[in-house]
Amino acid sequence: MAKYTIDPITRIEGHLRIDVEIEGGKVTNAWSSAQLFRGLELILQGRDPRDAPHITQRACGVCTEVHALASTRAIDDALKAYPPALGRLTRNLVHGAQFIHDHVTHFYALHALDFVDVVSALKADPKKTAALAESLGDYPKSGSADFKAVQERLKTFVESGQLGPFANGYWGHPDYRLPPEANLMATAHYLEWLRLQVKAARMMALFGAKNPHVQTYVAGGVSCVQDILSVDRLAEFLYYLKEMQAFIDNVYLPDLLAVASFYKDWGAKNIGGCTNFLAYGNFPQNSGAYSSEKMFLPGGVIAKRDLAKVMAVDPGKITEEVKRAWYSDGPALHPSKGETKFIKPDYNYEGKYSYFKAPRYDGMAVEVGPLAQVLVAYGKGHAQTKAMVDAVLKHLSIPAAALFSTLGRAAARCIETKVIADTMAGWVMEVIEEVKKGNLATAAEWKWPGEAMGAGLIDVPRGALGHWIHIDAKNKIQNYQLVVPSTWNLGPRDTKGQLGPVEEALVGTPVADPKRPLEIIRTVHSFDPCIACGVHVIDPQTNQVHKIKVL
């Protein structure tokens, strides 16, 4: 059967190649391949553990901050240096802001062009566009003059003949379904967010020093004591947060619902859906040992789409397999004596075909990310999530089963953003309460413990992220492992031949024109792939994640 290669997949982070077989107008098989290897875990060995958050943060600049957080948590855990209240709250505020920035940017800059035909926007009636926008939300710059101005800008741009990033797009593809007015509205919103995301980044910089690549997380807490104790800074954060909430409520959410309303069949047929889900939980609500943390968003595992049965996460059930990946073979379940080495990327559909390994939870391929987080929270009766999910389902008149799809994934991303954004002001108030009580500590005291192990497991915008560190008696990194959301989602087949989540999701996708694989990239993009993040080696001492002691 003919195979179609799509390489590069654009509008993601990193270097991804997708191959599919198409028969009868549908994808019948799929292969997901990471095309770059860097070797961060090899680079970490022998270094001062406190350098790890800085090095691992460079796993990705789109999902910036997240690795610094997970890495610092792993070190906190190993050193038994758990952040005091202000340290915990500062991290939650910065991490929350990252969700806002990352998710909204994903929808508009990375995903939108899979639904929005920019060329069609040129045919829209600005008056009708304004009426549409007004019916969906209350946001400035939504008058007919505003949309006309955007349209004029686009016209000038297109008439220049230099189409830049819009050249060779799949404009006019039969699976663009939005009317011209919706296309113009969404394009205007894309441009609006391109300016507003600057402020989401400033929110992170207020306490995190800068974005991309924050520089304030330290073992046991944060360094930005002056910033978190500054009323000006806290007020500025709240001010920006309000702007974010206004955009999420009046632009992002309505746009998401508008788009989803045209693609209900994708939900009904579970196009792009996966079967099993994993979330670690997020935003600790109490200070102290990580083993006794209560999270704002709960962790859990869902198998076979059974929302009624959310299981507790057992990190001991995590394994990573290399059978179909460009690493020397080794058993997944047993500690390896020899060195596991990365090998040359000779692509073999029947053999090894990716620099991603295949993480499995209890032998299952699991999806991680906003949909997993939302489903787990929904299944566990998390009030804010349940309310939002029910509202979205009601608005679209669709059952919960529709969530197991590409559109469900996009909807979950929006739901998660709103749930987090709406709770963050409360965290700022908690900071103020702590300051009033005189709890000004931002970083815990600690001493080198000798040989020690630690784990940092936390949900981040793309899903469940785990960092594991083993510090030796000389206070250097003996071993370091990351198991990253995009590895879970975009990893290859395992030893049993089970497809990875994106591969499973792609099977059954309708494809109108293999030369213009719009439907395929729409599903791939729904996972918000980050390929740079996801590629790493197994540590030479042991293949096995669960052998590293996790608390």
Place this chain on the structure above:
Amino acid sequence: MEHKEEVLERIEAKGVSRRDFVKYCTLVTSVLGLAPSMVPRVAEAMAAKQRPTAIWLHFAECTGCSEALLRTTYPWIDEVVLEVLNVAYHETIMAPSGEAAEKSLHDAMTQYKGKYILICEGGIPMKDGGVYGKVGGKTMLDIAKAATKDALATICVGNCACSGGVQAAKPNPTGAVSVEKATGVKTININGCPPNPINIIATVVHYLLLGKLPALDDKGRPLFAYGMNIHDNCPRRAHYEAGNFVKKFGDEGAMKGWCLAEVGCKGPNTFNNCPQVMFNDGTNWPIGAGHPCIGCSEPNFWDEQSPFYQPI
């Protein structure tokens, strides 16, 4: 040079004499290490009616530099893409994937051969013929060689493209190097991890508007940004001189904004304009957030400026 008269008329209308214009082109050409025969082509590129074309390539990178650029406010990123430049290829934002994306790159390199500004993000893996990093089935090494060859100028953004980056840190498993080392082409280096978008924009706009590059240091970095030592311009310098040092994060000294030398600050080793412009429109910067500088604009900082919490 085609349409020579037309171009020179337009330049004069902008207040630049013909003699100066040719001088600028010669200067740019020589700074870029191009042959004198390139002067007319440089002139043509800068005087073009159409927006100047930029091709942005991603190699072994984390996309932090692209993200950094998104934070620009003068001009805004939408203005950069819609009105200032013709961003003919940028994998993070472009509409098409696969073959259609490859067509965009091929068309841009062909149509604007010798005229496009090449912007590189990411280091180049060199080991085993460069197979550890591929795009569209080609090695990043081959792509970089081809793209730099026909570029008007190559600007490297970020520590990875400028000096190899995080993947080049010991033991450099894939033999990653800078674009300059991989291709032999002299590049303009906006270093940093990531760099301040102000410095990226300033360099490109300086070049487009004035027709000349800003003065560069011996590492190819624009002096306007990298000519200043962090330590010499640090607002906490007085504390350094007075012996007021933070001993532990969050301690009394930290609450007073004391010097971070004893918790590992690499400011004295680092050249960048962070204290002056800060990040995110002057919101903050590492030392401002009570965290030591890690020297991210310096080549090989991952090895030479680490451990990051160990004093110099």
